Amino acid sequence: MVSMTRNKKTIILFLLPALLIYICVVAAPVFSTVYNSFFKWNLVDAKKFIGFNNFTQLFTIDKIFKTSLNNTLLLMVLSIVIQVPLAILLAVAITSVTRGKRYFKTVYFMPNILASVAVGLLWSFIYNPEFGLINRFLIAIGLENSTGLWLADQKTVLQSIMVVICWQFIGYHMILYLAAIENIPPSISEMATIDGAGAWKRFTGITLPIIKPIIGIDTVLIATGSLRYFDLIYVMSNGGPNHSSEVMALYMYYKSFRDMQYGYGSAIAVVLLCMCLLVTVVLNRLFRTEDIEYY
Amino acid sequence: MTGNHKKKISDAILFAVLAIVSLTYLYPLLWLIINSLKTDDELFANPWSIIPSFQLSNYSTAWISGKVGISFFNSVLVSLISVAVTIVVASMAAFALKRFKWKYSGLVLGLFLIGIMIPIHSTLIPLFMVFNRVGLLNRYISLVLPYVAFALPTSIFILSGFMASFPKEIEEAAIMDGCAMRGVFWKIIFPLSKTPIATISIFNFVNAWNELMFALIFMSDENKMTLPVSLTRFKGQYSTNWTIQLAAVVIMVVPSLVTYFFLNDKIIKSLTVGAVKG
Numbered sequence: 001m002v003s004m005t006r007n008k009k010t011i012i013l014f015l016l017p018a019l020l021i022y023i024c025v026v027a028a029p030v031f032s033t034v035y036n037s038f039f040k041w042n043l044v045d046a047k048k049f050i051g052f053n054n055f056t057q058l059f060t061i062d063k064i065f066k067t068s069l070n071n072t073l074l075l076m077v078l079s080i081v082i083q084v085p086l087a088i089l090l091a092v093a094i095t096s097v098t099r100g101k102r103y104f105k106t107v108y109f110m111p112n113i114l115a116s117v118a119v120g121l122l123w124s125f126i127y128n129p130e131f132g133l134i135n136r137f138l139i140a141i142g143l144e145n146s147t148g149l150w151l152a153d154q155k156t157v158l159q160s161i162m163v164v165i166c167w168q169f170i171g172y173h174m175i176l177y178l179a180a181i182e183n184i185p186p187s188i189s190e191m192a193t194i195d196g197a198g199a200w201k202r203f204t205g206i207t208l209p210i211i212k213p214i215i216g217i218d219t220v221l222i223a224t225g226s227l228r229y230f231d232l233i234y235v236m237s238n239g240g241p242n243h244s245s246e247v248m249a250l251y252m253y254y255k256s257f258r259d260m261q262y263g264y265g266s267a268i269a270v271v272l273l274c275m276c277l278l279v280t281v282v283l284n285r286l287f288r289t290e291d292i293e294y295y
Numbered sequence: 296m297t298g299n300h301k302k303k304i305s306d307a308i309l310f311a312v313l314a315i316v317s318l319t320y321l322y323p324l325l326w327l328i329i330n331s332l333k334t335d336d337e338l339f340a341n342p343w344s345i346i347p348s349f350q351l352s353n354y355s356t357a358w359i360s361g362k363v364g365i366s367f368f369n370s371v372l373v374s375l376i377s378v379a380v381t382i383v384v385a386s387m388a389a390f391a392l393k394r395f396k397w398k399y400s401g402l403v404l405g406l407f408l409i410g411i412m413i414p415i416h417s418t419l420i421p422l423f424m425v426f427n428r429v430g431l432l433n434r435y436i437s438l439v440l441p442y443v444a445f446a447l448p449t450s451i452f453i454l455s456g457f458m459a460s461f462p463k464e465i466e467e468a469a470i471m472d473g474c475a476m477r478g479v480f481w482k483i484i485f486p487l488s489k490t491p492i493a494t495i496s497i498f499n500f501v502n503a504w505n506e507l508m509f510a511l512i513f514m515s516d517e518n519k520m521t522l523p524v525s526l527t528r529f530k531g532q533y534s535t536n537w538t539i540q541l542a543a544v545v546i547m548v549v550p551s552l553v554t555y556f557f558l559n560d561k562i563i564k565s566l567t568v569g570a571v572k573g
Contacts (some may be wrong), residue, residue: 010476015388015403017383017387018384018407021447026410027419027442032421036420098311100314105563107320108316115547118523125327125537125540166321211432224412228415234527235527249414249544252419258473272417273413273416277412281511
């Protein structure tokens, strides 16, 4: 490393663009949002300080916010509980199968690179009650009574969206577990096999404990990502029918940029931010393990 | 049955199951492309039919009167500029953070890394207000700045990891030859960083190409919209012209798929490397 004193100017010069952009576009606006959340602000009347009123309104009176909060949390839990086991399962399956590993890996990951907007639109068609694949398929195999309105039905909209979330993102998590599993020295599982351990025992006794840190990282990723779900829901159901699929990011968007209640919208954003930070801290603590040593 | 025979059968079953699952990923895309070439009546009559009537007019309608062509151009422009700026700015920052020894370098790096946790929603309103006031709404820079800013944490993280990894002899040799540190960066370090720069370029381009929220809020002018926004408008304007919508989706999705077809290993690695180390 070169000493600082001679190069102070260079360091500052090189650091400044990134620091400036980051502070002006990320850091400062966050503080600004927190500040704004204590105001009633709609560009027509004067900006008025109202203390915690926005927050009390959110958590006591606002029924739609309550729905959006519940939906967001529900989607978060479902996203973790469904995607993590399935992704691990797929990763194990791909490591075990003898042919086609690369093909499966590539195909399962593919939806990740597509825009959620495109994925959402495509699946809106698949879910279309009249000509969509799902209903037509059910009719074709004789299950006409199981057809439904899917995205247009309060009872099925969240589940329908959940399916699309899994479709798009499971491949991503699978790749993380795949990398973790492939890092396990084969000698360990060989020794276990020689000792007579079956596949399931090897999985629960060796694989799972070793990939536990990755499960932790992945869970944090899913949790913080699910708090921000917007694109898919905006395109597939727009929070409907009747706010039944409303989520926090969507509600914040509409409150701020359609209803022009910027103070209130800022408060929702603050709640979202706090939840992101809280979830990260809590989950990191939950999954904290020591480093693994291989003997 | 011998053990080997049993293993072969279970392997075959596993393969079959995985293959069927892969169909659930591929078939929707196939369905998308086929049906984007049908007329609405054809689609309604038989969504399963494999041979469409090749209505290329769906594409031209989407491209021209649906303004998908303009949006495509806008997306390309915004994405390329964002990636280029991010590469330069992030590698300069990583250089300053890791190739020099100074007291607060760890603190500043930590400051950048906190940004990984921050959701964009907590910046939307202030940015919107400021951009509105200075007349930057519906200008490309209103998207480039947020895209770059939110790309910086992960990009700097990856680049600084790289920059910490090679010996200081490299700079010292150049300095002895009379090169100032600035020259050292542009002539030696930057070219050396090709691999992490490629990684960063990929995931930043993908994120910029697919991004919706900023684009939705900051670019409402239909001549400046990016593709994702244009696609959402489609739902309103052509909401009963299903096949034209499908054509628009294909236009958005095909560049990603083609790139993925050729670069899949690199793309997968790029999008997931930031996650694990973070």
